[in-house]
Structure formats: C-alpha cells, structure tokens
Amino acid sequence: MHPAVLGLITIVIGVGGCIGYFYGANVFLDKVLFPASGPKAGRNINRANMIRPWIFLGPAILALGLYLAYPVVATFILSFQERLPGNARAFVGFENYSKMFAEPKFAEAMFNNVLWLTVVPAAATSFGLLAAQLTDRLSWGNISKSIIFMPMAISFVGAAVIFKLVYEARPEDVAQIGILNHLYLLAGGAEPQQWLTIPLWNSFFLMAVLIWIQTGFAMVILSAALRGIPEETIEAAIIDGANPFQIFFKIKVPQIMGTIVVVWTTITIATLKVFDIVFAMTNGQWETQVLANYMYDKLFVAQDWGMGSASAMIIMLLVTPILVWNVYNARKEMR
Amino acid sequence: MDAMAGRKPAVVWALNISVVFLTLLWLFPTLGLFVSSFRTSEQITASGWWSSMFPAEQTLQLRALDPDDNRIETSAGIFVVEGSAFEQGLEAVEIDSWGTSSRALDAYSAGDVADLGDGETFTLNADGTYIWQGDDDQISGRAQRFFFTATIPPDFTLSNYDQVLLDEQNSEGMAKAFFNTLTVVIPATIIPILIAAFAAYALAWMEFPGRALLVATVVGLLVVPLQLALIPLLTFHVGAMELLTSVMGTVDEDSKLTSVNWFGNWFGMSEGEKIAGKGYFGAWLAHTGFGLPLAIYLLRNYMVGLPRDIIENARVDGATEFQIFTKIILPLSFPALASFAIFQFLWTWNDLLVALVFLIDSSGNTTVMTKQIVELLGTRGGDWEILATSAFVSIAVPLLVFFMMQKYLVRGLLAGSVK
Structure with missing residues (x-):
C-alpha cells in the first residue's frame, strides 16, 4: 500500500x-x-x-x-539494568551510573550542558527583551518582530544547515562563501577559521543557533508583558525625572519579572533537550557533546540501553526542579 | 510620554538603526540559504551569496585555443588562432577592458590590438571574439593567456529545485521524503487535538474527584523530556507489533513472518517480511502522546475562560454534555484549537528524534525530510546547491504556515506561557 x-x-x-x-x-x-x-x-x-x-x-x-x-x-x-543476549536483563545496581560518571565524554557533555543552560536562556531572554522594548513604539516594528520571530518555524535541522553556511570556511586564496569568515577577514583576521572545530568556541557557535531560534519566542511573550504594564507607573517615573534606562530597568523590568522567569524556564527546558542541532552540525565531535546527543549515542550507536537510560535519568533529574515549580504554581492558581 | 523613543531626533535615529541592525542580523542567515538555493554550484563557490544580488565586476582568466590544433595559416608564415572567450561554457557578457598579463589586467579596451613583440598580436573584441596572430614559432606550444574584466549581471536559476524535487532518479530522495513527512504530520496533528479537546472540556467544566490532581499531572508532564520515552516505547512498539502480527500469521524467532493468513493478506503483509517496531503508526502515536500535555493545557486554559452562563443555560435547556461540547465548546474554542494545531504541525514537521527512533527503519523507505538533510550534510557537505535547496524545501512549508497563521501562533504562545 x-x-x-x-x-x-x-x-x-x-x-x-x-x-x-x-x-x-x-x-x-x-x-x-x-x-x-x-x-x-x-x-x-x-x-x-x-x-x-x-x-x-x-x-x-x-x-x-x-x-x-x-x-x-x-x-x-x-538505568539499573544491563541488557543480556536474548532480550534478558540483569539488575546491576549503580554500575551504569558509575561507568558513565567515569567516562570523559560524559563529563564533557555535562560541562557543555551547564554552559548551554547558562548562556542560551540568558542570551535569548535578553535579546528577546531588547527586541521587544526597541520595536514596541516603531511604526514598522511589526515587520521587524515577524522576522525575529520567524526562526521559530524553522526546524533545528534546517537551522543547522543555515548556520553551517554561515560558518563555512574556504581555503585562504579563494573567495569565502561563509559570511562569518568573510567578515572575519574584513576585520583583519589572518586566515579563514574552521569555526566548528575550535574547542569551547564551537559550543558557542552551536548555541548561537538555538539563541537565534528562541529569541523570537522570548520577544513575543515579553512584548505582550511590556504592553500590559500600567501607563501610570511610567508616566509617574517620567515626571519624577527618570531617564530611559532607569525607566526600563527600575520600572518596567521589575513589573514583568514573573513573565521573564516563565520565559527563562521555558527556554531552559528547550535547551536541556537540545539534540538535533548538535547531532546535525558536529555530532558531538570537537568537544561539543551534550547530554541529549550523548544519550542518543549510547542508545542507538553503542546499543547500551543501561547507560543510555542512566543519562536520560540525568536529564530528567535536571528538569525535575522546574517540574515541581510548575506544578506548585498551577496548584496555587487552581485554589 | 514615551521615554525610550523620546522626541530627540538623534534618539529616534539610534533606535531605528539598532532595530534595523537586529532585524538584519536575524534575517541574514536564512536569506543566505534562500539566495544560495537559486545559484549554481559554480556560482556558490565563486563568490559569497551576498555579492550575488548585485551586478559584479569580475576578472576572468582564460587561454586561447590550443594553437597546435586550431591555428590556420592565412598567408605564408603567418598563423592565426580565432575563437571566442565564451565558447568554453561561460555566459556571454560585454567586455570592457582586458589585458595579457596578470600585472596589467586592464591594459587594453575592447577591440584594441595588443602588441606582444616581434609582430605577434592579440585582439579581444567586446563580444568576446579574439584573434591571435604571429609566425610559426609564436603560435605554438602553450596558448596565449588573457584576462578580462566584465560586469556580470545577477543570475539565478531554478535548476536546483528541478534536481531536488523533480529529478527522475530522485537521487536526493527529497520528493519522497516530502510526502513521507506529510504522511507523518497530518494524523499526528489531528488525533491529539481530538483527544485533548474532550479531555480539556472534562477538566474545565465537569465536576469529579481527582480533577485538580489530573490538572497538576498534566502540568508536570509538560516538561518531561522526550528522551526518557525512547527505549521503553520502542520495546513496547516491538511487542505490540509482534502481538499484532501473530494474528496475521506465524512469526518465527527472528520476528519474520513464516506464513500469512487472510487478515495479514488484507493488511498487505507478505511471507518472509520482518516485523519491526518502527513505522508510521508508532510515529503517530508517539507524536500524539508527546503533544497531548500541551494540547490539554492550552485548551483547558482557554475553555475555563468561556462564559459559564452559556454552558449552564444549555444544560438547563436539556442539552447533553456531548451536544454542549460539539455545538458550543468546540466552535467557541476555535482560536485555541488553531494555535495548538500550528504548534503540533510545526513540531511534527520539524522533528528529527521521533522519526529517527520510531519511524525510519533500515530500508529507509519511510525517511523524512529532516533525516534526509542530515544525511546530505554528511555525504554531500560541500554541495551547497543541493543542501541549500533541500533545506529550503523543508523550511518552506512551516514558514508559509507561520506567516499565514502568525496571529494564532502568538495567541497560543501567550496562553501557554503567561499564566
């Protein structure tokens, strides 16, 4: 059929x-x-x-x-079992975990994940807040918002291809087709760089992809929150002689703090689960491994279900505080 | 009253410029891919996509035809090689200036005769034809080099799309992957909406014990990572398939069908077929399960806000709950249904992990676009014309949906995040 x-x-x-x-x-x-x-x-x-x-x-x-x-x-x-031949499983206690903790690739994935979790939500929320504030009163602000929001609709894989073109490096004597290397050479860089192979830096180049995608989400929500701020508070501040920065940081931001936290946690969860970007762009090479891709490697490449499940449990463990907090808030609201 | 935008022109300018900068920063990556998908592979490697949109001054280096094969003796001892700069596959353009040495690229203008010494001459005309003339010794061995600068107009082509989508041999597999993706996406969007709508109505407007607990559970499940579900569900799918196929015929140890009964025949199974836990059905169910928490949450939040009077009046008038749901709640909830539908559509269309784990088997017949692109990244990483076009084919549909339904998407986001 x-x-x-x-x-x-x-x-x-x-x-x-x-x-x-x-x-x-x-x-x-x-x-x-x-x-x-x-x-x-x-x-x-x-x-x-x-x-x-x-x-x-x-x-x-x-x-x-x-x-x-x-x-x-x-x-x-x-995660406490080992797979034996013939679909049987045996209980092995914490062996999967201890094996995993001893692996350098796991330490690398943990380190990178912490880096991702620190940088991506902070950057995406800040850019989103900036974009929301700047476009707020512009006549053509909606066009700009649409464009910043657009990457939301693009798949991680599509975004990976898009950014691979941005990071593309060609030999020094031919024309550069990646815009980053083009700009780098214009700015006086000595030779084209293979951006995705430089340890530590490459993680940031991968994070840029997720920030690019998530900023629109942050912007849309924070923009709505900014519009919900009572005008009187801002007017009062202007009359009292506050400058624009004071109004933004001391009047507006504190009033939308709740929304900022929600946006931050939502992006944090998205960051924790990030898999496609790393899988498609470097597949964890050059020290860019993250937990979700490490887990996929263990499950489907190394076929080690025990360690794969153990690493999945680590992701679950990292999500749990947010889960509890969400449930707590939801229950408070229902009452 | 607006402090940020102020009234000072300088501030307004700074604001406009920074927004333009931010917008372009966000647009440029996608634009690069879009533009590249309309260029040939030669064009892509010759220059950056940003320079392709303007007429470009380009210096080309060519050689005249091989003199030993192509020279003609016009009079005693005088040999001539004639040809055109554009006969080697280059597109014809107007030539402004040219030269015979890389140190003097524009020494001559079109039609000038260059004196190469001892009576040897070279002429390049504006239409690209050239005449190279000299004696027996001069017109032999290596052909004369010449350089010319030409203004090349922007040039775009649809041939990449032709190759990716319409190629008979389907070498990139994108056309098939496109339909496979559609096959995954449509049921995976409709089924969760239906299930979630009923559940959301019950959670919003029906009184029963355990309701608060269920709502809290749904909120908790919202953030459970998909990664946890992979192995248990794959095992479950394999088990379910084995059970199902045991109804269709006999299955041996390697989960191969050894005989097929009438039911299996009706289902299109054949003898010797291997039973895998992977397929569309599993992918649909997985997407349904993973999409449900958000669906229920969004729809319940929306339905709770519907006016109580309408529902209670309908109850008093003797409408059954089923009638209230289908005749009143569903039509009123259209905006929420639409926004979840868009979310689920985008998520299933863009998904890679669920397809990798639950759908794509070793035969590769059920591959989806995202997987196909990852494959191309590995095997044809340098062929940007194919990569860019394939990626853009997969991006185009969600972008279309995004721009058409942006209003609902924004509404859904606001309902889902701001409590």
Missing part, C-alpha cells in the same frame, strides 16, 4: 474511531446504561454524570500514561 493511502486510511480510521468512541460511549451511557427516564431517572442522571468525565478523559489518560508516565518509570528501572 502506498504510504499516502495508508495515511489517508489511518486519518479516517483514527479520527472516525475517536469521534465514534466519544459519541458511542455517550449514547451508551445515556440510553442503555443509565437512561434518563423511568422511575430511577434522577439517580441515573447523577450516575451518568459521575462516569462521563472518565469517558471524555479516557483516551487522554491512556495516551499520557503510556507515552509519558510509564516511560519515566521504565527508564528509571532500565
């Missing part, structure tokens, strides 16, 4: 099945199981309304449980 036909059939079956399930389950509940008529009508309606939420929630709970909750537990267990 042609995949497109298969896809079409699946859409019909999947979507039809979903609608059929919800419709059928409701009809069954109201007409067959607890009909809202006869002597027990009142009690039946109450009973039906007790069950109905679970009909609506059923598929979602199933999918969430199977695809997100169960894997967390399963990966946790796998």
Whole structure:
C-alpha cells in the first residue's frame, strides 16, 4: 500500500474511531446504561454524570500514561539494568551510573550542558527583551518582530544547515562563501577559521543557533508583558525625572519579572533537550557533546540501553526542579 | 510620554538603526540559504551569496585555443588562432577592458590590438571574439593567456529545485521524503487535538474527584523530556507489533513472518517480511502522546475562560454534555484549537528524534525530510546547491504556515506561557 493511502486510511480510521468512541460511549451511557427516564431517572442522571468525565478523559489518560508516565518509570528501572543476549536483563545496581560518571565524554557533555543552560536562556531572554522594548513604539516594528520571530518555524535541522553556511570556511586564496569568515577577514583576521572545530568556541557557535531560534519566542511573550504594564507607573517615573534606562530597568523590568522567569524556564527546558542541532552540525565531535546527543549515542550507536537510560535519568533529574515549580504554581492558581 | 523613543531626533535615529541592525542580523542567515538555493554550484563557490544580488565586476582568466590544433595559416608564415572567450561554457557578457598579463589586467579596451613583440598580436573584441596572430614559432606550444574584466549581471536559476524535487532518479530522495513527512504530520496533528479537546472540556467544566490532581499531572508532564520515552516505547512498539502480527500469521524467532493468513493478506503483509517496531503508526502515536500535555493545557486554559452562563443555560435547556461540547465548546474554542494545531504541525514537521527512533527503519523507505538533510550534510557537505535547496524545501512549508497563521501562533504562545 502506498504510504499516502495508508495515511489517508489511518486519518479516517483514527479520527472516525475517536469521534465514534466519544459519541458511542455517550449514547451508551445515556440510553442503555443509565437512561434518563423511568422511575430511577434522577439517580441515573447523577450516575451518568459521575462516569462521563472518565469517558471524555479516557483516551487522554491512556495516551499520557503510556507515552509519558510509564516511560519515566521504565527508564528509571532500565538505568539499573544491563541488557543480556536474548532480550534478558540483569539488575546491576549503580554500575551504569558509575561507568558513565567515569567516562570523559560524559563529563564533557555535562560541562557543555551547564554552559548551554547558562548562556542560551540568558542570551535569548535578553535579546528577546531588547527586541521587544526597541520595536514596541516603531511604526514598522511589526515587520521587524515577524522576522525575529520567524526562526521559530524553522526546524533545528534546517537551522543547522543555515548556520553551517554561515560558518563555512574556504581555503585562504579563494573567495569565502561563509559570511562569518568573510567578515572575519574584513576585520583583519589572518586566515579563514574552521569555526566548528575550535574547542569551547564551537559550543558557542552551536548555541548561537538555538539563541537565534528562541529569541523570537522570548520577544513575543515579553512584548505582550511590556504592553500590559500600567501607563501610570511610567508616566509617574517620567515626571519624577527618570531617564530611559532607569525607566526600563527600575520600572518596567521589575513589573514583568514573573513573565521573564516563565520565559527563562521555558527556554531552559528547550535547551536541556537540545539534540538535533548538535547531532546535525558536529555530532558531538570537537568537544561539543551534550547530554541529549550523548544519550542518543549510547542508545542507538553503542546499543547500551543501561547507560543510555542512566543519562536520560540525568536529564530528567535536571528538569525535575522546574517540574515541581510548575506544578506548585498551577496548584496555587487552581485554589 | 514615551521615554525610550523620546522626541530627540538623534534618539529616534539610534533606535531605528539598532532595530534595523537586529532585524538584519536575524534575517541574514536564512536569506543566505534562500539566495544560495537559486545559484549554481559554480556560482556558490565563486563568490559569497551576498555579492550575488548585485551586478559584479569580475576578472576572468582564460587561454586561447590550443594553437597546435586550431591555428590556420592565412598567408605564408603567418598563423592565426580565432575563437571566442565564451565558447568554453561561460555566459556571454560585454567586455570592457582586458589585458595579457596578470600585472596589467586592464591594459587594453575592447577591440584594441595588443602588441606582444616581434609582430605577434592579440585582439579581444567586446563580444568576446579574439584573434591571435604571429609566425610559426609564436603560435605554438602553450596558448596565449588573457584576462578580462566584465560586469556580470545577477543570475539565478531554478535548476536546483528541478534536481531536488523533480529529478527522475530522485537521487536526493527529497520528493519522497516530502510526502513521507506529510504522511507523518497530518494524523499526528489531528488525533491529539481530538483527544485533548474532550479531555480539556472534562477538566474545565465537569465536576469529579481527582480533577485538580489530573490538572497538576498534566502540568508536570509538560516538561518531561522526550528522551526518557525512547527505549521503553520502542520495546513496547516491538511487542505490540509482534502481538499484532501473530494474528496475521506465524512469526518465527527472528520476528519474520513464516506464513500469512487472510487478515495479514488484507493488511498487505507478505511471507518472509520482518516485523519491526518502527513505522508510521508508532510515529503517530508517539507524536500524539508527546503533544497531548500541551494540547490539554492550552485548551483547558482557554475553555475555563468561556462564559459559564452559556454552558449552564444549555444544560438547563436539556442539552447533553456531548451536544454542549460539539455545538458550543468546540466552535467557541476555535482560536485555541488553531494555535495548538500550528504548534503540533510545526513540531511534527520539524522533528528529527521521533522519526529517527520510531519511524525510519533500515530500508529507509519511510525517511523524512529532516533525516534526509542530515544525511546530505554528511555525504554531500560541500554541495551547497543541493543542501541549500533541500533545506529550503523543508523550511518552506512551516514558514508559509507561520506567516499565514502568525496571529494564532502568538495567541497560543501567550496562553501557554503567561499564566
């Protein structure tokens, strides 16, 4: 069967099945199981309304449980196991972890991840805030915003190709086609540089890609927050003689601090999971390894499920504080 | 009243210039790829893409035709080689000035006769034709070099797109990958919306025990990294496929089908086929699962804000919950549904990891565009015309969606992040 036909059939079956399930389950509940008529009508309606939420929630709970909750537990267990020939597994305690901690590549990935986590959210949020503030009152600000926001729609892989062209280096005696080397030579650089092979620096060149993508996100949200600031506070500051920088840093920024934190944490999570950029641009060579790519290497190249799962658990561990904080906030709001 | 933009012209200028700079900084990388996809490989390596948009003064170095093969004796002892500078595949342009030595590139203007000593002459005309004349000894051995400076107009071509998308041999595999990507994306966008809409309605407007706990769980699952799900789910998919195929026929130890029954036939399975846990179905389900927390969260936040009166009036009028949902909630929630649809579309279209793990098997028949591009980066890293074009093909669709639906995307972002 042609995949497109298969896809079409699946859409019909999947979507039809979903609608059929919800419709059928409701009809069954109201007409067959607890009909809202006869002597027990009142009690039946109450009973039906007790069950109905679970009909609506059923598929979602199933999918969430199977695809997100169960894997967390399963990966946790796998990280203490070793894969034996013939699909068997053996419990090995903390051996996967201790092996992993002893690996230089893991230390490198941890170091780089910390670097990414420090630089990317800070840079993307600052650029986003800057862009939001600068474009706010410009007549053509929306065009500029659209362009800065645009990389959001571009895949990490696409962005990797885009930036590989930016970083491209040619031999010294021919024309440079990468704009970075072109500018570097214009600025008096001695010879074209292979930017992605210079340790430590190359991590920053990879981070530039993610910053380029995430700045638009930060800008859109912070721009909305800036517009939500009450005018009176700014007017009062102007009357009191505050200069533009004081207004920005002492009046505006403190008022949108909550939003800045949300943007910061959202980008932090995106940074933690970054995989495609490193995979496509350097695949962890030249000391650019990060956790997510290290994990992929362990799972699918080295076929070591135990260590792969252990490194996945490290990523989970790093996310956990944000998870707890989010849940805490959500609960506070529900009350 | 606006302090930043001020009224001082200098400040306004500084502001405008810095925004122009910032915007160009963000635009330039993409623009480079876009422009490069319309240039031939020779053009790409000859000059940076930024110089391709303007007519360029370029100095070319050529040699006359090999004298031993092409010389003609016009009169006794006088030999001539005639030809054109543009017969070697160069595009014809107007020649302004030329020279015969690299130290004097523009010594002569078009049509001048250069005296090379002892009666040997060389003439280059504006249309590129040249005449090289001299005696037997002079017109032999290595052909005469000449240099000319020409203004080359900007020149773009669609041939890269032709090659990447329409090539019969499909050597880059992008056309197939494009349809594979579509096959992944459409169900993976629609199914989670449906499931999430019902769940969000229940979480927003139905009273039942455990509701708060469920909402908190959804919020928590929002940030669970996809990486954790890879191995457990792959194992699960393989197991599920084995179970499914055991209904279709008999499976041996290496998970190969040894016989196929009517059900397997109907499903298009054949004998000897290896059962893999990878395929579209797994990718759809994985995308559904990973997209659900955001979908439920966004939709619930939106639905909670709908006016209570409408829903309660409908209940009083005897509408069933199912009717309320389909007739009132769904149409009213259109903006939220649209913004999640865009998110999920962008995310599934741009995804690499889920496709690598759950979809692409060793046959490579189900490869998606992102994977294809990574492959090209490895095998044809220097062929920028192919790389740029392939990448742009994969970027074009999300960009189109982005610019058409930006309003909903922004709304969704705001609903999802600012609480």
